[in-house]
Amino acid sequence: MKIFGYQLPGMSSLILWGVLWEIVGRMGVTFFVPPLSEVLQTLYSIIGTPAFVKALSETAYAFFMGVTFSIVIGIPTGILMGKNRLLDELLLPWVNIFLSAPLTALVPVLMVLFGFGMKSIIITTILFAVWIIILNSRAGVMQINRSLVEMAHSFGASPMDAFIKIYFWAALPEILGGVRIGVIRAVKGVIIGQLLISIVGFGALFELYSSNFLMSHFWAVLIVLFGLAFTISEFLAYLERRVAYYAASR
């Protein structure tokens, strides 16, 4: 966007919303919304504390384990569903059900099955992230140019060759799109897991701050979380743009 002939950098509108936040905070409308400056000061003061570092590492661990498993399970499953009609018929209804299901309601079941520890949190994260990755990988494979498959076949590609050298790369733009949305959903999953299953990580901090009405601490942690999710998502969007040039010409 341009104002008075100046090209504004991306997301300049955040400044406007930040100013609005500051004004609302200073007016003291509600104790839920402290001024932004106070939140940022709090953020600065807690960011190096052992409690924060521990919460960050616990959350990051659960998040990265969950996302890694989702990718490792989701991409091959999606590609196989796109290639194989039978597998697709068997799995697609479940993928669609779980994609739209209120997964939070399933968390108590996971606790019974997998206990109250990190394992259940990771599985919750996977449940939030994996379905959209499967669905997008499947969609990527289904729109693949048939003659690429025939080409590989005619030059003697083994099924494994075709999988790694054709299907994966042809579906990559959709796969990356799926991973990006999956990662955003995984952030939700990991926090819900930490709040409902065992009070650790950022979930514990949220619980602690909100029950003690430490609103500026609460917002500070939330900003960190949004920032992390946003950064990862933008990085994946960047990768998507890198491969977008061939998305139209497969």
Add this chain to the structure above:
Amino acid sequence: MPQTSNALAQHDGPNVEISVSTRNVSKNYGNVEALKDLSLDFPRGQLTSLLGPSGCGKTTLLKIIAGLLSPDSGEIEVNGKTVTGPGPDRAFVFQDFALLPWASVIRNVAFGLELRGVAKSEREDIARKYILDVGLGGFENSYPHELSGGMRQRVGLARALSVDAQVLLMDEPFSAVDEQTRRKFQEDLLSLVQNESKTFVFVTHSIEEAVYVSDQIAILLPRPSRVSEIIRPSGFRHKGIDNIRRDSEYLDIVDRIWASLRSYVE
């Protein structure tokens, strides 16, 4: 079928060796008979065109020879061996080029060799040679989307040549490039047939193109597909590429083929 035996009897002399032969090939898609009892021989070192109206099953026949489709009955022999699937004795050139959009020209050209497990440095040496041969020197590290349609098909051709198959199967290879590029391709194809001792099977829907490039033209008629006629132009091939299009035999054959196909074109 009378025209089948007629077709088989038309080889000129016993000195022509048969590279590819199809014997009584039938193929159905559901209730639709795509090919019925089709027999055809392809002489070694020559270019045979499959020509016919759309829906006459010429691409189906080509894919059956390639081993990409299996016939419902009948069999295909390539150099005396029965075809059961794709093999290193045949290479395919695709109508839409079928290049990997995420791979450079050199990797695309070397892709057939890559799938055969040839070491990277060796296959890239071979690929470089064929990239030069098809006139794409300097574009080794370009990507397909940076090339014109004609250049892309040169990549597809170089890929098919680099695996050094005896039989080259070409599925309307020039139909997606512009008219001028196509003429250049046709001239290049003639010298390719002369210089490489390969057997070419060439599917086209252009009568002029078929007559221009072919040693043998098989006219296929549709529903169900069968060989109605085999034409072997002989008089103008040696007269040079510039004189073919005004040779009277060339013009006569074009007219004759159009006369027999006219009634099948909707």
